Amino acid sequence: MRKRSIALKGRRAREVTLGYALLAPAFILLAVFEFFPLFYGALISTCDWRLRCVKSIGLGNYTRALHDPDMWHALLITAIYSLISVPVQLVLGLFIAYLLFQKIRYRRTLRVMFFLPYITSTVASAAVWSFLYSPDRGPINALLTRMGLPALRWLNEPQGVFTLIGSALHIDVPAWAGGPSLALVSLLIYTTWVFVGYDITIFLAGLGNIPNDLYDAARVDGAGGWATFRHVTLPLLSPTTFFLLTFTIIGTFKAFNHIYVMTQGGPGDTTTTASIFIFNQLFQFNRYGYSAALSFILFFVILVVTIIQNRVVGRRVVYD
Amino acid sequence: MAATSVNQESHAAGHSKLTYTLIYIVLFAGAIASILPFVYMVSTSLKTYGSVINNNFWPWPPFGVEGLQWSNYPEAIRTVGWDDQWQTWLVVRYFANTLIITAVVVAGVLLTSVLAAYAFAQMNLPGKNVLFMLVLATIMIPNDLVLVPKVVMMYNFKWYNTYLALTVPFMANVLGIFLLRQFFLQIPKDLFEAARIDGASHLRYLFQVVIPLSKAAIVTIALLNFIASWDEFKWPLLVTRDASMRVLAVGLQQFTQSEGGTSTQLLMAFATLVILPVIIFYLFTQEYFTQGITTTGIKG
Numbered sequence A: 001m002r003k004r005s006i007a008l009k010g011r012r013a014r015e016v017t018l019g020y021a022l023l024a025p026a027f028i029l030l031a032v033f034e035f036f037p038l039f040y041g042a043l044i045s046t047c048d049w050r051l052r053c054v055k056s057i058g059l060g061n062y063t064r065a066l067h068d069p070d071m072w073h074a075l076l077i078t079a080i081y082s083l084i085s086v087p088v089q090l091v092l093g094l095f096i097a098y099l100l101f102q103k104i105r106y107r108r109t110l111r112v113m114f115f116l117p118y119i120t121s122t123v124a125s126a127a128v129w130s131f132l133y134s135p136d137r138g139p140i141n142a143l144l145t146r147m148g149l150p151a152l153r154w155l156n157e158p159q160g161v162f163t164l165i166g167s168a169l170h171i172d173v174p175a176w177a178g179g180p181s182l183a184l185v186s187l188l189i190y191t192t193w194v195f196v197g198y199d200i201t202i203f204l205a206g207l208g209n210i211p212n213d214l215y216d217a218a219r220v221d222g223a224g225g226w227a228t229f230r231h232v233t234l235p236l237l238s239p240t241t242f243f244l245l246t247f248t249i250i251g252t253f254k255a256f257n258h259i260y261v262m263t264q265g266g267p268g269d270t271t272t273t274a275s276i277f278i279f280n281q282l283f284q285f286n287r288y289g290y291s292a293a294l295s296f297i298l299f300f301v302i303l304v305v306t307i308i309q310n311r312v313v314g315r316r317v318v319y320d
Numbered sequence B: 001m002a003a004t005s006v007n008q009e010s011h012a013a014g015h016s017k018l019t020y021t022l023i024y025i026v027l028f029a030g031a032i033a034s035i036l037p038f039v040y041m042v043s044t045s046l047k048t049y050g051s052v053i054n055n056n057f058w059p060w061p062p063f064g065v066e067g068l069q070w071s072n073y074p075e076a077i078r079t080v081g082w083d084d085q086w087q088t089w090l091v092v093r094y095f096a097n098t099l100i101i102t103a104v105v106v107a108g109v110l111l112t113s114v115l116a117a118y119a120f121a122q123m124n125l126p127g128k129n130v131l132f133m134l135v136l137a138t139i140m141i142p143n144d145l146v147l148v149p150k151v152v153m154m155y156n157f158k159w160y161n162t163y164l165a166l167t168v169p170f171m172a173n174v175l176g177i178f179l180l181r182q183f184f185l186q187i188p189k190d191l192f193e194a195a196r197i198d199g200a201s202h203l204r205y206l207f208q209v210v211i212p213l214s215k216a217a218i219v220t221i222a223l224l225n226f227i228a229s230w231d232e233f234k235w236p237l238l239v240t241r242d243a244s245m246r247v248l249a250v251g252l253q254q255f256t257q258s259e260g261g262t263s264t265q266l267l268m269a270f271a272t273l274v275i276l277p278v279i280i281f282y283l284f285t286q287e288y289f290t291q292g293i294t295t296t297g298i299k300g
Helices: A002-045 A060-066 A069-100 A107-119 A122-133 A139-146 A161-168 A182-208 A212-220 A225-254 A257-262 A274-283 A288-314 B017-044 B049-053 B072-080 B090-122 B128-140 B143-156 B163-170 B174-185 B189-197 B202-213 B215-231 B234-239 B248-257 B264-296
Strands: A047-050 A052-056
Touching (some): A002 B128, A002 B143, A047 A288, A060 A288, A069 A182, A107 A182, A122 A257, A122 B248, A122 B264, A161 A182, A212 A225, A257 B248, A288 B143, B049 B264, B090 B128, B090 B174, B090 B215, B189 B202, B215 B248
């Protein structure tokens, strides 16, 4: 009896050891490359860092950031980018997904086509779009000229879009109403092109989860197409929409690759978003402490935005 | 989102002919806009420089006299340059680097995720739940937040400008652990008891029963990590210096900034080389992709 329980204990001990051994690789990697950097980053952000912490300056980097007009400008650009990009993407994505969800042919082919921009390397497709936008030999300007319209400078245009429209119509638009630069708008068009396919895919999955009997019930009640969409589809789709909204907002705040390839933050600083600004502080100027502090500030901003968005929109989500 | 049945299409009443025509026009216009830049990329890569700057849309017969300029591809490769270290073209090196890194990262993620997920799902360990919460908590740490300390660590480890910096930090993935754990939890415990009576150890059970049962989930995780790894740009830009250590994305971006990048037809040839493999790969695996992206919501 006793012998057996010792044998069992031995087996149990071996099993526990094995279990921890299986967890170890993932745990060590996550500890070293996720948890530790979090604290290390906090330390770096309180330093004047040149290869090592040459001087501890407390919250110096943070107060410097708060007094840095460039940082505020970068946050403003990020906010504009996000505020335009998110609704445009979601509305367009839902619209196309809803059309694809009707009884149509070639659905698979169309889906694949819409999804291609999302699947390809961002750097490569951004390089292609830089060429499309190119002011002197880009196909977009060639098309505009052939249609008798003026050529535009697209990614190289620091002027606001409303200023440009105004000057085309010979109206003076005041500086404060100039709107986002055409360069930023060009980036937004590219962003929409990339991410709409993703939104469509997620929306289609959401649409597929709405039970058919609800549509049948709506039809029996005499609801038309719009009424069905408004009172059946939209509320039941709200968890999907909510997920996409959260995901897209965070995504726009982190956007980097295509902006770096297409404009590097220029012309001037009209497309310098927060992520570009932080990257330049690190990559160009080697300001480790400062960019670490900026990363924490941006994280805090994203956190606050997400919480507000949860509070405001989360309540309207219908879970069945 | 509990799904009783997944619909492929709306079962609402059909539409009038006019409505259908409009739907098709909108959908096809959008779909063509989605692929037009790729068409332009490929067609430009086959033009002469003259046709590119003159914006000649179709310089080939029957409307033009030029032949397809396949020579742009070898010329692009020559223009990008030569890698002395491996005695090969830099483009080849970029491809090799990207493939090596992607393969190592995907293999690493799969190994660490499978092992950890198995321990979490099928083994009885003290403190297991606390540990799992710890793993989940790392999802809350955004990549960009820990970018600076990670770069500093690469210098400290003497990993800067090596393959280690490009692979090791990505070899554990919370999402992979989480998804596989969910999958493994669905495998009935009785199956293990039965295997146990037959004398199978945990490891044998994992590799002979659990993994074959979870092929779909494993493929999905592999695909998502493949795409994320292939797309990686910011990190390699930060932790590599030499041209021979570049991945495709960085190599292409550097080429756009170089003198050679002003020859648009060469740039487009290079871009085609980067994009085409992924598109072909996607066309063969798109079902898994759609599945993976709708279950996880993310690219990687």
